């Protein structure tokens with residue numbers, strides 16, 4: 001196929017293998033080609049504007065108007081030193097960024113290992129946790145506990161942590177020794193259950209799993225402060241403090257996967273700070289450089305790194321050629337400067353309640369079942385029967401509703417959001433806008449979502 005005689009859409013469909021993209025997008029369906037962005041909006045090649053209600057994929061914290069400024073920092077670094085490793089040497093951007101992250105991270109989390117993605121970050125955390133226990137003389141601590149439906153990545157170790165069954169099942173057997181506990185979804189818990197009772201139920205389940213497995217076989221618990229998959233699942237009061245206490249009592253590390261919640265999405269630099277708990281390891285990616293370049297990593301407690309350095313390998317036994325790439329670190333330093341200058345965290349903290357209040361309007365739409373979330377991460381779960389909190393698939397399969405009604409309505413309205421069928425079979429709409437969105441922009445976003453849902457209800461005949 002010649003590049004001169006085909007459209008970009010044809011080129012992409014013919015040659016580009018895309019991430020988690022259904023076959024229809026390569027064949028009959030329209031494949032959007034985005035060509036530019038400004039503020040919270042992106043534009044496709046036909047000139048149609050969309051509000052990016054997903055911030056790329058939970059990651060363009062600054063939206064689309066700071067690429068030139070970050071690009072200048074990138075260009076300066078390219079001119080000075082386009083590449084060097086962080087293998088037995090260092091360079092200014094990696095050293096400065098590691099120190100900046102130590103400053104932002106809670107407690108004694110002062111040591112940073114860089115990667116280029118969220119999956120690589122969780123992979124690095126798995127190895128760090130295992131090596132820490134080996135170095136302490138407890139090599140049999142190999143198991144990990146994660147939560148149902150949670151997503152932690154696609155590389156084999158990170159994929160093994162996933163509680164999201166459909167992304168892992170066909171690749172099994174994976175890394176052994178991963179167990180899952182309930183996530184914090186509250187929507188279908190018994191009506192009379194108090195928040196305290198829900199917290200107690202979750203903590204009892206975690207502790208009984210630890211005891212059943214044998215505490216001295218468990219290396220770490222890994223959880224997102226707010227779980228993305230399943231739809232913006234917030235922790236009930238006292239939950240993370242309880243998880244921390246169980247981990248401490250049994251010598252288990254607590255890893256916070258902050259690939260989404262890191263760098264302001266909940267209004268603090270880290271979601272663990274926002275919810276008031278102290279992890280031993282934080283994994284991050286996405287927002288650190290507003291996804292303008294690929295960068296991720298692990299921030300670990302001093303005692304973990306010191307133990308590993310004093311252990312049998314005499315080093316952290318892991319490496320990535322691009323870990324701490326100088327250009328990526330320079331971009332991240334510029335991103336953090338701009339986030340501070342614009343008080344992006346202050347904006348999220350101040351606008352979060354407006355976002356929640358605006359979303360409440362959607363309850364007037366008959367299929368809106370649950371609205372939940374925190375900060376700039378919100379989800380709307382759709383049902384056909386509010387009293388039963390269920391979707392009647394015999395009336396209209398939820399996948400058909402999402403593909404044939406909801407997704408086209410979102411395109412028509414000009415809004416990008418995550419539209420999926422969740423693990424319980426219900427349509428789910430997720431919003432995670434750029435963190436620079438002010439109250440007016442949030443109002444615009446919710447208005448577009450309202451149009452989307454109203455059109456989808458009308459076209460599907462659901463009332």
Ligand SMILES: Cc1ncc(COP(=O)(O)O)c(C=O)c1O
Pocket residue numbers: 116117118119120122151152153154224228257258259260285286
């Ligand atoms: C919580 C979480 N962890 C890990 C990952 C994997 O990150 P990446 O796609 O950069 O490998 C993701 C990706 O969305 C994520 O949401």
